[in-house]
Amino acid sequence: MDTQLLISGVIFGLSIGSVFFLLAIGLSLCFGLMRIISMDQLLYYAIGAYITYTLFRFTGSVWVGVLGGMVISGLVAFGVERFIFLRIYERDITFTMIASFGILIAGVGVIKSIWGLAPLPVPSPIGAMATIFGTEIPVYRLIVIVISILVYVGIWAFLNKTITGKAIRAGIEDIEHVEGLGINVYKLFTTTFIIAGVLSGLAGGLHAPLIMVDPQMGLEVLPFVFMVVIIGGLGSIKGTLVSAFIVGQVISLGAIIYGPLAQMAPFAIMLLILLIKPTGLYGSKLLKR
Amino acid sequence: MVKAFKWSWGLLLAFFCLLLVRVFLPLPFANEIIIFAIYTMGCNFLLGRVGFISFGQPAYLAVGAYGTAFYLFYFGSNPYIGILLGIVAGVVVALIVGPFFVRLRSDYFALVNLALAVIMFYLFEKILAKITHGDNGLWFLTKMTATPGLDLGSPSDFFIFVFLIAFVVWVLYKYLDDSIFGACCLATKTNEDKLKFLGYSNFNIRWLAFVIANTTTALAGSLYAVYFGFVSPEMTAPSRVADPVIVTLLGGVGTLYGPIVGAFAYTGMKDLISGYIANWELFIGLLLVFIMLAGEKGIWGTLEPILKKIFFRKNNPTN
Numbered sequence: 195m196d197t198q199l200l201i202s203g204v205i206f207g208l209s210i211g212s213v214f215f216l217l218a219i220g221l222s223l224c225f226g227l228m229r230i231i232s233m234d235q236l237l238y239y240a241i242g243a244y245i246t247y248t249l250f251r252f253t254g255s256v257w258v259g260v261l262g263g264m265v266i267s268g269l270v271a272f273g274v275e276r277f278i279f280l281r282i283y284e285r286d287i288t289f290t291m292i293a294s295f296g297i298l299i300a301g302v303g304v305i306k307s308i309w310g311l312a313p314l315p316v317p318s319p320i321g322a323m324a325t326i327f328g329t330e331i332p333v334y335r336l337i338v339i340v341i342s343i344l345v346y347v348g349i350w351a352f353l354n355k356t357i358t359g360k361a362i363r364a365g366i367e368d369i370e371h372v373e374g375l376g377i378n379v380y381k382l383f384t385t386t387f388i389i390a391g392v393l394s395g396l397a398g399g400l401h402a403p404l405i406m407v408d409p410q411m412g413l414e415v416l417p418f419v420f421m422v423v424i425i426g427g428l429g430s431i432k433g434t435l436v437s438a439f440i441v442g443q444v445i446s447l448g449a450i451i452y453g454p455l456a457q458m459a460p461f462a463i464m465l466l467i468l469l470i471k472p473t474g475l476y477g478s479k480l481l482k483r
Numbered sequence: 484m485v486k487a488f489k490w491s492w493g494l495l496l497a498f499f500c501l502l503l504v505r506v507f508l509p510l511p512f513a514n515e516i517i518i519f520a521i522y523t524m525g526c527n528f529l530l531g532r533v534g535f536i537s538f539g540q541p542a543y544l545a546v547g548a549y550g551t552a553f554y555l556f557y558f559g560s561n562p563y564i565g566i567l568l569g570i571v572a573g574v575v576v577a578l579i580v581g582p583f584f585v586r587l588r589s590d591y592f593a594l595v596n597l598a599l600a601v602i603m604f605y606l607f608e609k610i611l612a613k614i615t616h617g618d619n620g621l622w623f624l625t626k627m628t629a630t631p632g633l634d635l636g637s638p639s640d641f642f643i644f645v646f647l648i649a650f651v652v653w654v655l656y657k658y659l660d661d662s663i664f665g666a667c668c669l670a671t672k673t674n675e676d677k678l679k680f681l682g683y684s685n686f687n688i689r690w691l692a693f694v695i696a697n698t699t700t701a702l703a704g705s706l707y708a709v710y711f712g713f714v715s716p717e718m719t720a721p722s723r724v725a726d727p728v729i730v731t732l733l734g735g736v737g738t739l740y741g742p743i744v745g746a747f748a749y750t751g752m753k754d755l756i757s758g759y760i761a762n763w764e765l766f767i768g769l770l771l772v773f774i775m776l777a778g779e780k781g782i783w784g785t786l787e788p789i790l791k792k793i794f795f796r797k798n799n800p801t802n
Binding site for chain 1: 605732768
């Protein structure tokens with residue numbers, strides 16, 4: 195295979211994987227701590243992308259847009275958590291899944307009525323190209339990868355070095371003991387949900403210049419994000435990172451080998467992994483609650 | 484005695500519905516509702532009885548539809564044989580994938596099925612494009628020959644046929660609900676350890692239930708194929724995977740009439756709302772959230788106790 199094609203393919207896969215990672219980490223945390231499957235993260239992703247577009251039109255800077263997108267996504271996530279999820283935490287997991295899917299569809303409807311149906315373009319904030327091994331790579335893609343790794347480090351530090359983070363980790367292990375220690379778990383739930391929403395918004399904002407912003411974008415990435423979470427194992431951050439990059443590579447290298455493979459290969463791999471190891475790569479102990 | 488009464492009541496109700504639907508609703512709308520109801524019955528059985536939520540029903544729908552379409556497009560012209568072949572295709576696929584899928588937990592089951600639906604979509608759209616003609620789909624409306632008795636090519640005859648099929652499927656599920664097998668299905672959902680202790684195999688029960696439900700879905704797929712005379716990969720597109728789950732919940736999970744009420748309400752709302760406003764998803768989504776917040780009983784689940792109170796008060800003094 196052509197080396198230049200291979201290198202650009204790998205970088206492309208890493209940047210796609212980064213976006214998937216940012217999205218999946220929220221889902222993974224929500225499942226680990228609250229035992230909910232929060233499909234509405236995909237809504238915050240779309241909101242992040244749309245706010246990025248709007249703020250870009252007003253201010254001319256994509257980075258301001260991304261920041262704004264994160265803030266708005268976090269606020270929407272906070273509202274949704276307060277008004278809807280607080281009432282259904284106790285329910286069966288499949289019902290939170292369906293309720294969150296309802297929120298996602300309703301949100302797509304709202305987005306359609308505000309911004310219209312047509313796809314909207316967001317230009318890349320950095321037009322420069324970097325040269326790696328003689329291959330021209332857009333710098334923006336590299337920045338996306340770096341940001342996602344920074345987020346991973348940040349999340350790791352948050353979960354391991356701060357009291358709230360430690361409480362969240364303890365809650366993933368055993369929520370009742372945490373409650374017994376006098377910690378308000380519902381505050382933890384809200385914090386986690388907002389973090390997840392903000393990261394999803396960040397993913398949307400970063401992904402916006404790479405694709406067109408359209409109302410269905412959340413539904414389009416939904417299968418892939420779930421696949422990332424499932425392959426990595428629900429509730430595991432490290433597994434999410436690993437599987438996000440695996441999926442990114444499979445999509446991008448699969449497309450180089452044979453076009454239609456790009457969308458199908460990841461699903462085949464997910465089927466295989468689930469049939470061999472039904473809990474995903476890193477999610478073993480978590481599922482016994 | 485009571486059981487016989489209920490059976491005849493159901494039969495009467497069915498023919499009353501037939502009359503009502505035929506007189507008051509436009510024919511395409513009625514056909515669509517009934518096929519959708521059959522489609523939902525499979526999902527309803529899986530979700531309400533066995534406790535499996537499946538986001539991949541369109542995969543089995545497409546299997547049935549393409550089973551029929553391949554026959555009608557390439558080999559023959561008799562729609563009845565086409566529908567039979569669609570059902571056979573559904574049974575075969577469900578038998579093959581069943582053993583791998585039913586041993587997964589419920590939420591994983593949903594996502595693996597989603598994966599299967601997406602794989603089917605790309606399989607029919609891209610990889611088998613030479614046989615399926617990709618996005619253009621297969622057109623065979625004119626190739627179907629008129630059959631003696633009910634001519635499936637004409638919408639009004641098709642309506643009678645599909646209604647009879649729906650009724651048979653409904654009776655089958657009614658029978659399953661009352662049988663020991665139905666009780667076993669419910670037991671795998673609520674307490675599988677106890678069922679194992681009683682000497683039943685959870686795996687076999689789930690597998691059989693999976694095959695029954697997905698054969699129903701494949702049947703709905705082949706009915707769609709014959710009705711429209713056209714099949715395209717669009718029916719298993721990732722954006723449509725949740726339709727049967729939504730309709731099941733809308734109607735009421737695990738109830739017998741739920742799928743019919745749900746299909747009626749869903750198709751009706753879709754037609755009604757999309758006439759006024761472009762984005763009817765907003766309403767469907769809000770409705771879904773509302774149902775979840777109100778206690779996940781659905782329309783029929785809420786209506787049933789009220790109707791029972793009205794109709795059965797005299798028969799059952801204990802109520």
